[in-house]
Amino acid sequence: xxxxxxxxxxxxxxxxxxxxxxxxxxxxxxxxxxxxxxxxxxxxxxxxxxxxxxxxxxxxxxxxxxxxxxxxxxxxxxxxxxxxxxxxxxxxxxxxxxxxxxxxxxxxxxxxxxxxxxxxxxxxxxxxxxxxxxxxxxxxxxxxxxxxxxxxxxxxxxxxxxxxxxxxxxxxxxxxxxxxxxxxxxxxxxxxxxxxxxxxxxxxxxxxxxxxxxxxxxxxxxxxxxxxxxxxxxxxxxxxxxxxxxxxxxxxxxxxxxxxxxxxxxxxxxxxxxxxxxxxxxxxxxxxxxxxxxxxxxxxxxxxxxxxxxxxxxxxxxxxxxxxxxxxxxxxxxxxxxxxxxxxxxxxxxxxxxxxxxxxxxxxxxxxxxxxxxxxxxxxxxxxxxxxxxxxxxxxxxxxxxxxxxxxxxxxxxxxxxxxxxxxxxxxxxxxxxxxxxxxxxxxxxxxxxxxxxxxxxxxxxxxxxxxxxxxxxxxxxxxxxxxxxxxxxxxxxxxxxxxxxxxxxxxxxxxxxxxxxxxxxxxxxxxxxxxxxxxxxxxxxxxxxxxx
Numbered sequence: 001x002x003x004x005x006x007x008x009x010x011x012x013x014x015x016x017x018x019x020x021x022x023x024x025x026x027x028x029x030x031x032x033x034x035x036x037x038x039x040x041x042x043x044x045x046x047x048x049x050x051x052x053x054x055x056x057x058x059x060x061x062x063x064x065x066x067x068x069x070x071x072x073x074x075x076x077x078x079x080x081x082x083x084x085x086x087x088x089x090x091x092x093x094x095x096x097x098x099x100x101x102x103x104x105x106x107x108x109x110x111x112x113x114x115x116x117x118x119x120x121x122x123x124x125x126x127x128x129x130x131x132x133x134x135x136x137x138x139x140x141x142x143x144x145x146x147x148x149x150x151x152x153x154x155x156x157x158x159x160x161x162x163x164x165x166x167x168x169x170x171x172x173x174x175x176x177x178x179x180x181x182x183x184x185x186x187x188x189x190x191x192x193x194x195x196x197x198x199x200x201x202x203x204x205x206x207x208x209x210x211x212x213x214x215x216x217x218x219x220x221x222x223x224x225x226x227x228x229x230x231x232x233x234x235x236x237x238x239x240x241x242x243x244x245x246x247x248x249x250x251x252x253x254x255x256x257x258x259x260x261x262x263x264x265x266x267x268x269x270x271x272x273x274x275x276x277x278x279x280x281x282x283x284x285x286x287x288x289x290x291x292x293x294x295x296x297x298x299x300x301x302x303x304x305x306x307x308x309x310x311x312x313x314x315x316x317x318x319x320x321x322x323x324x325x326x327x328x329x330x331x332x333x334x335x336x337x338x339x340x341x342x343x344x345x346x347x348x349x350x351x352x353x354x355x356x357x358x359x360x361x362x363x364x365x366x367x368x369x370x371x372x373x374x375x376x377x378x379x380x381x382x383x384x385x386x387x388x389x390x391x392x393x394x395x396x397x398x399x400x401x402x403x404x405x406x407x408x409x410x411x412x413x414x415x416x417x418x419x420x421x422x423x424x425x426x427x428x429x430x431x432x433x434x435x436x437x438x439x440x441x442x443x444x445x446x447x448x449x450x451x452x453x454x455x456x457x458x459x460x461x462x463x464x465x466x467x468x469x470x471x472x473x474x475x476x477x478x479x480x481x482x483x484x485x486x487x488x489x490x491x492x493x494x495x496x497x498x499x500x501x502x503x504x505x506x507x508x509x510x511x512x513x514x515x516x517x518x519x520x521x522x523x524x525x526x527x528x529x530x531x532x533x534x535x536x537x538x539x540x541x542x543x544x545x546x547x548x549x
Contacts, residue, residue, distance in 0.1 A: 029056055030063070069335070070370050074169055075135045077126050078118035079213060079267040080334035081274055083323035085111045085140060091286065091316045099234055099288065100226035101427050102347025104142045105318055112141045113321055114380060116337050117213040117270070120152070121172045127263035129255040131208040131470070136218030136240060137339040138321070141384040148343035149238055150363065153210055154203070155219040157304040158196040160443065162358020168193075183474035184482065191485035195305045197493055198452040204474075205459060205467040209255045211248035212269040214280040217241060222341065222356040223302050225291060225349040231428030235289040235301060235351055237308055239315060243281040251466050271326055279324045285315035291351075291432065298450065300443045302353040306451055333380045338367035346426050372396055388420055453493035464500075472504025476512055 027035040033056075041057045043050050050057075089096050089107020096105045104111050118135035119128060134153040139146055158168055171189035174181050190196045202208065210216035218240030225233045250258070258265055273280060287308050289301055299306045327333035342350075342360035350356060367375045373394035375381055388403035390411045402408055407418030414421075456464065471490075475483050483505055491498025 029059055031059075067331070071124050072366065072370065074120050075116075075118040075137075076124045077122060077128065078116045078135070078334055079270050080114060080116040080327055080337060081270060081323040082325040082327070083113045083115060083279075083321055085113050085138075085284070085319055085321045087111075087319040088317060091288070091318060092314075096318065097228060099228055099236075100347040101229045102142075102147075102226070102345055103144055104140055104147060104345065105347075111143075112384065113323075114139045114141075114333070114337060115321075115323060116334060116339065117266070121169070127259045128212075128266040129209065129250070129259040129263065131203065131252070131255075133203065133208075134210055134213070134216060136216070137337075138218075138240075139337065139339060139381075140345075142345050143385055144345040145383045145385055145387075146343050146381075147345045147348065148339040148341065149220055150339045150341050150359075151218055151220040151222075151238065151240075153216040153218055154199065154207065155217070155221065155237075155239065155307055156199055156202070157221055157355065158190075158199045159193065159355070160195055160303045160305050161354050162362070164193070165355075165358065165362070184478045187475060187478050187482050187486055191482045191489075194448040194489055195303075195446065197449055197489045198305050198455060200471075201452045201455050201467065201493070201497075204470045205463050206249035206251055207463075208470075209250040209252070210266075211250050212266040214245050214270055214273055215242055215248040217247060218282065221304055222359070223304075223351040223353045224344075224356070225351050225430070226288075227347055227349050227427070227430045229427040231430045233291050233349060233430040233432070235291050237287040237313075239285040239287070240282040240321070241285055241315075243283055243320070245280050252470055270323075274323060274326050279322050281320060281322050283317050284319045284321065285317050287313040287315060289313055298445060299447050300445045302351060303443060303445075304353065304355045305448070307455075332378070336371055336375070336378055337380045338364075338371060338375050338378075340364035340367065349430060374398070390420060449489065449492040452489075453497065456494045456497045468500045468504045471501050472508045475501070475505050476508035 027038060029035060035056060038056075041050050042054045085104070087096070087105045087107060087109040089105065089109075091099055096107070103109065116135065116137045116139075118137070119126065119130060120133045120135060122130055122132060136151050136153055138149045140149070159165065167189060171185050172181070175185060190200060220238035224236050224238070226236050227233045262268065270280070287310075289308065294301050301308065340360065340363040341356055342364060344350070350360065371378070374397045376383075377397070377399050386403075387401045388406070389401055390413060392400070392411055403420060405418070406420060407415075410417050410419035413419055456467070459467065471486075475486060478486075487498050487502050487505075490501050
């Protein structure tokens, strides 16, 4: 960064009040008490001991002890920015109102947004070069309240049923005994999850390591519904497409080289681009399908492991988002930002997507656990429109959302004593009809391998080469039974795919055996980091001894 850069200064209500009363930027406690000595605790003599009445110190250090909230189980590492969404008001040649009455999509409408990008599986301070899906969560502060579009950079997912989500994440996380991530654990889960083959094909290709946050696609992944004023509904999929900045991905070798120089590169790239006025832009596209089970397709349209073919269901651009302002406080804006798939506004609705149904409880419940029952009172999460509820109390309840003229003694509904009243309906309800048995069953058209094969064949040669090499290196470290199951999945997707992964496993296995042999013989191992052991050995052999002091 430029060492001579000018730092921004705060321009808040509190700062202005300080200027008016002549105190300017003088340091105070959280109680507003002036701090006249911020260098020394209060002691008996200048050597101590300290006394119990060190109020300023106790407040300062106890706040410091609580500066972190529980880390997200997934999407822990993130970066964010503010922006604006501009609606086109059209779907192809049709006005948007044909499909949805959501005001956020009306022609010319501008809506403030906040976006949080993230890596999914790793911790808060993990490198941004690791192979991992990227989160792409957008909060729209609409006139009808907040709408959260929570998704990833890739357009599909590993599983189609929320029951399997904790198991998926457990397999991706470090071993509970060694605390080290294990390829064998990862593929042990995938070997029994054939529907994951499509997502694995993307993840182990260069698409698994985006170059940065600005130059990646985004997707809602789940299937949602749009509802118009007549109560008619269609299924929709959302896609964010980078505009002027394009799409860029990294190979494993390139990512490792970058990681050695900067493990915050994607956060820095986003921040500095916005600071210099190079505002990233994405166009929001939708795919639309009638709301039925589409028996003519060889997959279920609600299956999150599948793409809707573009040639059958074209992309329609419906608006543009520009990120134009960086946060002024990372913790308050990025870390405390809270998203949920259930946060929809009128004109948007849930589909029967089983993953969406499960996420809708889980996401908001996560925020209540992490940040507290009143997380929606925080400025980054609060709607920028009228709010009036009968919800009271809970930790850190710092605002009571009374309506104008409300009887403040009434915190329930219904009431004839001046309490809150229900809002009028803005349009007809959409009322789908269900007639089926209540069951625990997988979807009928599972078809786990066809689209994985199509994706493999659609890759460029260098992307296929990278995919094969990455899979071979990881699978070589796995139990032969896991290798056999995964090779069956890849072969069913595409015969060439399975054959090349098998050859890659054999090559990597030979290198592993050679490495072990040379380690016993006392010679250097081969080039290419097939196992993490190389880094462990390098730290031992290339480090420098030091004398104790």
